[in-house]
Amino acid sequence: MDLELGYNLEKEPTLHEGEAKFKSLGWKKLTTCLIVEAIALGSLSVPSAFAKLGMVAGVIMCMGLGLIAIYTSYVIGQVKLRHPKVLHYSDAVGLIWGRFGKELTGVMFVLFLVLLVGSHTLTGTIAFINIANKPGFCALAWGIISAIILFIVALPPTFAEFAWLGYIDFVSIIIAIFIIIIATGIEGSNAPGGLAAIPWSAWPPPDTTFYEAFLSTTNIIFAYSFAVCQFSFMAEMHTPSDYFKSIWALGLIEIFIYTITGALIYRFVGVDVASPALLSAGSTVSRVAFGIALPVIFVSGSINSTVVARYIIDRTFTDPRFKYIRGWRGWGLWVSLIACLTVIAWIVAEAIPFFNALLGLISSLFISGFTFYFPALFWFKLVKKGKWYVGWKNRCLSALNAFCLVLGLVVLVCGTYASVMDIITQFQKGSVRGSFTCASSAYT
Template sequence: MAGDKISMDNVRPVQSEDNIEAVEKGHLAENEFEVFKKGEGMVDFRTVTWYHAAMIFLKIIFATGVLSIPTAMYTLGALPGAINIICFTMLNGYCAIIQGNFRNRHAGCHSIADMAQLVGGPILKELVGFLFIAAYVICAGSGIIGVSAAFNALSNHALCTQWFAFIATVIVAIFASVRKFEKLAWLTWVGFISVFVAVLIIVCGVTTRDRPAIAPQVGPFDLGYRVVGHPGFIAGMTAVAAMFVSSAATAAFLPVISEMQRPKDYNKAVYVAMGIVTSAYLTFSLVVYKWCGKWVATPSLGSAGPTLKKVAYGVGIIGLAISACLYVHIGAKYLFVRILRKSRHLQSNSIIHWGTWLACTIGISIAGFLISSGIPIFNYLLGLAGTLCFAPVAISLPGWLWCYDHPHYWKGTLVQKSLYALHVFMIALGMFVTIGGTYAVIQAIIDAYASGQIGAAFDCADNSGTVLNS
């Protein structure tokens, strides 16, 4: 592929503290330091403002993951669940800052795979690139499940779910084919408001019922609310993976930096996005779990009864579709730049440019459709993305990036040594979540197939959490 090898003139390491404003680019002009250039006759990709970037980041994170958190909360219990939400959103936000700082020191890096090449060579680059693509194919699949569930809810399951998934895939592929993040920015505003309001409807709706919608409607029942849960390893790790992945898609922020007007404003955008995500996740999940306990539908938009389910999906379907579009666009943009980098076709309107771009978006959309049909349950699909793909890329690699830029800390003061050890621990933590979490999620999927919780691949069954109790 064109541009597989990054010129060290474009990604030269700079040893400095965590302050983007202090970065010295020396004799390298900023235009030459960036992946996307500005020039006459070129398509200008660098048009994203910081507040548009913040909204893109917010929509990337606040998406299908929020629909799986209440179920994970039941497994862990309210207190451990809340601690997991706070810790993982803070950790993922910090890792996003590490990645942004590293990218702005080595701005020839367009993606997390470019960073991996700089610190670990071409083999690590290929591995991380594969995990990046796999993650966003799986996330695209989760978005397609969300849209197909909305179609099922609104139509009372009028068609086979696979037809709804196919229709969702076509819609996603069309909108994901918009080339620039700037053109998607206004859609992210609409998408975030759509999902936020949909979840808020369910949060308010569950508090108005005498008992959860999918609980027995007569006689005594066990709500299942626990301050502290006592899950086994497989159930616990699967729930932790769902909590982690709900805010772990920070590697997707990196391609956006390359299209920002001022890459130095990246940190500001991350702080805004992750602050909103943390408060929203914590509030919504605790309220739904308090009122529904173990009787939470999957996805959680079905938890307040059939009427509010239709209202919530009617409001949220736009946001679910835009989430899937973003996931496809991010994965496709990585492949697109990887294939055409250092080629005149990267920023031209040539047939090769458009053919490559459309092939990338359509290909990832199709792969997402196939994944969504093979593992048609939110929690497991997102858990698999979190453990297998995001944990090594979003936790371990940022720890390595920080150590690469701060080698002198290992022999510095006690505080510096402690900071270095902390980032080495991040590498180990990511590996633990990857190995232990992937084992747990795969075993949970096997058990779900064996028990009939998951039907056959390409099953037509309703996936919207339909309940009969109004």
């Protein structure tokens, strides 16, 4: 009996120590993690969205969708506070849709984040190709280098340990955006006729098709898709009720960055602005900007691997050695899991010749739920107090959440249609690259 008691007393501090390690995330570090997950080179695709939507619609979309994303993330935080045992997004969906909803959302969660890691391997490949400027060097080698870097950066097992990388990530993207804005502004001013001769429009161009306009809108929507990892991040907070500070901080930062970046670069470059906008600033400036943006590519990409690995471990293991990454067995499992996820992401990204268009399709199918209609359903099922029509507050919030629900369904249907049309158009134009190709030109 004494031996058994001594064993329990010896083991109990170890378990608490493991739990404490994974409960050290404050609201400032949460903000950093959300910034890492949310703000990447995708922010530099916003100017091309402005070119299809026009200046007025672009600004309205950036600000309006940003405010909606802040609200739906606020709802997600309320669900977490009321149901502390919810660790990941699928757990929350399980509360309203049962086991089937939990498993379905789990598959969506893993698939989407792994494909995002694949997207960052390709983005890293493109960055290295532009920086090195050596067309004869096999692009697959750059892809492998990108995957290795993503693997190494994803190794910190807790989000609190990961957060310090977020400061580098944030500074990196701000400097890259700053360089592109200045460079395109100078080039536009020095062009024949100056900025007054730059072609831009307050309204969508007459030749813009519905699918092109909605595809541009989804680019902005996906830039605000930070809700997908919010449950996972909040599970490691020592004071979860502070989450709303992070949501407002991130949301306002994103709205400011996306609106200013989209509006200024579109105004300076015009309707021919490239995506990402780094490619619109001339060869030398683009190479410099890509070099500065490398931390964004790899830090923002690797955190998705960390989130997926945490999800798999939380769903699979209860042993503290594995759950809290302790000892050589725990670390061996963690490193192996991160390596497998990275390799799968790289293989899928290289094997599918229309990978980025496929990612857009998957995003339309999944982000519509993660950002819009799931939070709306959470409010109606888990957050709302009393009948929806009792009291002005319930009526107003019911209308707002009904709008978010409808918006999510519109994005699901129209975004899927636009993404499918984009894939078809790419095949018709012959702009689809080959699988596992060495040709650098296929990535630029």
